[in-house]
Amino acid sequence: MIKWVKLSIGLSLLFLVVACSKNSGGVEPSKTGDTAGKREVVAITLMPPSWDGLKWRDDHPIIEYINKKFDVKLKIMWTDGATYKDKLNVLAASGNLPDSYRVEPENFVAWQKEGAFLDLEPLLPNYPTLSATYPDETWDLLNPKGNRYGMPMGTTPIRDSYQIREDWLENVGIPMPKEDSFTVDDFYKIIKAFGTADPNKSGKKDTLGFSISNDLGNSTQLKAAFGLANGWQLVDGKLISAYEQPKEMKDYLGFLHKLYAEDLLDKDFINKVGLNVYGDFQAGRLGIYTSYSAALRSDSEKLRSIQPSAKLVQLPPPIGPSGLRGNPTKIIGDNKIVINGTIDKDKQARILEIYDWWASDEGTSIMLNGFEDSHYKKNADGNYEVLPLTETDLPRLMTNFFFARGGLNHSAFIYTDPTLIDFDKAYLANNEKYPYPNAAAGxxxxxxxxxxxxxxxxIKFRETQLKIIIGKEPMDSLEAAISEWKTTGGDQITKEINEAYQTYK
Amino acid sequence: MQMNVQPKLQPVSKGLKHIIRNHYLRRTIPIYCMILPGLLYFIIFKYIPMFGVLISFQNYSPFRGVMGSDWVGLEHFTRLFSEQNFLVLLKNTIMLNLIDILFFFPAPILFALLLNEIRLKWFKTSVQTLVYLPHFLSMVVIVGITSILFSTEFGGVNALLEGLGLSRIAILGDPEAFRWIWLFQNIWKEVGWSAIIFLAALGSIDPALYEAAVVDGAKRWRQIWHITLPSLVQVILILFILRLGSFIDLGFEHIFLLQNPLNLSVSEVFDTYIYRVGILQGQFSYTTAVGLFKSIVGLVLILSANFIVKRSDREGVF
Incomplete structure (x- = not known):
């Protein structure tokens, strides 16, 4: 009943338990005996973030293949993606980090000084396939000169764009917007019609005009349109935060406030995270959502089961008053896959061997498509066909969640219809026309x-933003929030980031 | 003194044998063994980890360990007390606790008294069962049910209100409503369960007292005031002291579930702050310092409450 030192106990307990136990994943002798050329079997743990609870069974054919090929005993710690960072921090506090795992930029920078990661720089020449899969600047990102403490984690930089219900547009009698002239005002008209003109023809008011999550997700395109920086922007060689752009911030918040005041924005958005907004979209309550091309296909299917006429199409980002527009943009390589620096050399080498193979054509194919004749087969006409085992085995998981070679299209399977691959390519090409980079990314x-x-x-600043959107505070309270942001740390951060920028570029 | 000690040392081994041979003790050894697991639990999981508070005086780095990390003295405590958030955290923690003690603590007592007055046996037991059922639901489920019912756009309650010609209410996103939602969910979940101990105490009151009171012409109110409540005072006091012991400890899960970026100014308490800064941002030493501070406040509260109760000639917890 009386919980004394709750957190300190939790953390230190973890520490103690682990400090007492020896590193259990050491080298164990090979069971096959002393056959020449056979190496000792090494136990290796990888920790990928896992989404939607997806994972492989323990005797997954790919795990068994890798085990045999590299004389390892692979253990994969599937960890919920949303709380991955929590778990990693707790594991770090307990001194029990896995052999290879993913880190975000903050931990990557903080931990590299502590010797947490293996420096790959001197070893990379031995693994040519791996080192060639990303360009040098991606490898070097966030590393001190002469060291490479982790492998870049592959992402598609401009993966997402708005997707819109074309059937809803037809129902409310608005033509599909033209890419060259699609302005924020047109966007507003669509939202208004979606919120009020019964776009799903149900006869009830059961649709939302627009929705954002409580961290302002699903509105990046609007930030871009109103000229707000995607985090940081470069002005006269100096990095400036989006929080110091009062005019642009007011335009952006003003637009959302107008939607809220006119009952066009989800009234419950304060309690919704990104997944909840996505849920509304998938349930046919929301007609505009930011997503990627493979999701456009799967979500279309889902929506058609609710409303057979449902049709999703890609929507270009709206053009702001000063002609600006952009799609959510990330950089490649600020998230890293690292190898634990405290495990023994043989183990580290074995892990690098696996990644080197993984980056090769053969490795990439197996990690994406699985094995021929069990996950897919070649038909007489030379085309490939997917087999039912793929549904349950999900060979693509580790590629999706963890490591992939640079520039890989994660939905281009060997058996995928070429027209779909072309569709994905076109989708990406459309996105890339409107980059919206963060000048301080990484x-x-x-x-x-x-x-x-x-x-x-x-969080402090967000509170003011949200209050302005729902009309609890006037637009002028933004000035006070900005000056508070600056004096309580914003100025210091700006200064330090600019210093880092000068030495970094 | 030494002269006295010397001769007493002699019969020690004899004494030990004597103790083992002692019939009474031999009989009780199995009973002492039964305490052992509990004792070990407290030593291993409660006492040994207390050494972990060392890291609140260090700049703890997980990769260098407790031995290798730099000592920084009271730096983290200085940071906590000079933190802009500190007063907000303290205020929210105290406010929620006061609300909890003022409204939640008496609720099961009231409920038990009401239940005690019901004379229909089947009605009494079925009400009791129904009311303590929510105790077995997870907080996640309860918060989920609330947010489905009270959703502004598609919630049942708001649809009903609109159907009745009233306007919709948006309590879920309203920072001012946060504390009351928290309180009512707590009461709904726990009132039945917490009432069990009071019902047991009520059952042990000698019926002769009531009979005598009836003979003296006392009505229901008089009986409750002069017999029922005085019989409950000891139980109430002990539970109250125990409650004070966890004064600053609100339980992380429930508040965390109800938090959103808008109500942080009323909902951020020490536990959620520790989670956000310690686990999400990896500042282990600082948050251990926060945790230690919290524990010390809790300790002071329970000791003083116990002291006050003992001074008033009643039995305390220890």
Missing amino acids: IQALSPAYQEKWKNLD
Whole structure:
């Protein structure tokens, strides 16, 4: 009943338990005996983030294949993606990190000084396939000169764009917007019609005009349109935060406030995270959502089961008053896959061997498609066909969640219809026309003040933003929030990030 | 003194044998063994980990360990007390606790008294069962049910209100409503369960007292005031002291589930702050310092409450 030192106990308990136990994943002798050329079997743990609870069974054919090929005993710790960072921090506090895992920029910068990661720089020449799969600047990102503490984790930089219900547009009598002239005003008209003109023809008011999550997700395109920086922007060689753009911020918040006041924005958005908004979209309550091309296909299917006429199409980002527009943009390589620096050399080498193979054509194919004749087969006409085992085995998981070679299309399976691959390519090409990069992407983590204060500052500022959107505070309260942001740490972060930027570029 | 000690040392081995041979003790050894698991539990999981508070005086780095990390003295405590958030955290923690003690603590007592007055046996037991059932639901489920019912756009309650010609209410996103939602969910979930102990105490009151009171012409109210409540005072006091012991400890899960970026100014308490800064941002030493501070406040509260109760000639917890 009386919980004394709750957290400190939890953390230190983990520490103690682990400090007492020896590193259990050591080298164990091969069971096949002393056959020449056979190496000792090494136990290796990988920790990928896992989404939607998906994972492989323990005797998955790919695990068994890797075990045999590299004389390892692979253990995969599937960890819920949303709480991956929590778990990783707790494991770090307990000194029990897996052999290879994913880190975000903040932890990557903080931990590399502590010797947590293996420096790959001197070893990479031995693994040519792996080292060639990403360009040098991607490898070097967030690393001190002369060291490479992790492998870049592959992402598609401009993967997402708005998707819109074309059938809803037809129902409300608005033509599909033209890419060259699609303005924020047109966007507003669509939202208004979606919220009020019964776009799903149900006869009831059961649709939302527009929705955002409580961290302002699903509205990046609007930030871009109103000229707000995607985090940081470069003005006269100096990095400036989006929080110091009062005019643009007011335009952006003003647009959302107008939607809220006119009952066009989900009234419950304060309690919704990104997944909840996606849920509304998938349930046919929301007609505009930011997503990627393979999801357009799967969500269309889902929506058709609710409303047979449902049709999703890609929507270009709206053009703002000063002609700006952009799609959510990330950089490649700020998230890293690292190899634990405290495990023995033989183990580290074995892990690198696996990644080197994984980056090869053969490895990539197996990690994406699985094995021929069990996950797919070649038909007489030379085309490939997917087999039912793929449904349950999901050979693509580790590629999707963990490591992939650079530039890989994660939905281009060997058996995928070429027209779909072309569709994905076209979708990406459309996205890439409107980049919206963060000028400080990757280097903000180099600022100690950013590491310590950003989250709190962000939350404080968000509170004001949300209050303005729902009309609880007037637009003018933004000025006070900005000056508070600056004095309680924002200025210091700006200074440090600019210093990092000068040495980094 | 030494002269006295010397001769007493002599019969020690003899004494030990004597103790083992002692019939009474031999009989009780199995009973002492039964305590052992509990004792070990407290030593291993409660006492040994207390050494972990060392890291609140260090700049703890997981990769260098407790031995290798730098000592920084009271730096983390200084940071906590000078933190802008500190007063907000303290205020929210105290406010929620006061609400809890003022409204939640008496609720099961009231419920038990009401239940005690019901004379229909089947009605009494079925009400009791129904009311303590929510105790077995997870907080996640309860918060989920609330947010489905009270959703502004598609919630049942709001549809009903609109059907009755009233306007919709948006309590889920309203920072001012946060504390009351928290309180009512707590009461709904726990009132039946917490009432069990009071019902047991009520059952042990000598019926002769009531009979005598009836003979003296006392009505229901008089009986409750002069017999039922005085019989409950000891139980109430002990539970109250125990409740004070967890004064600053609100339980993380429930508040965390109800949090959103808008109500943080009223909903952020020490536990959620520790989670956000310690686990999400990996500042282990700082949050251990926060946890230690929290524990010390809890300790002071329970000791003083116990002291006050003992001074008033009643039995305390220890």
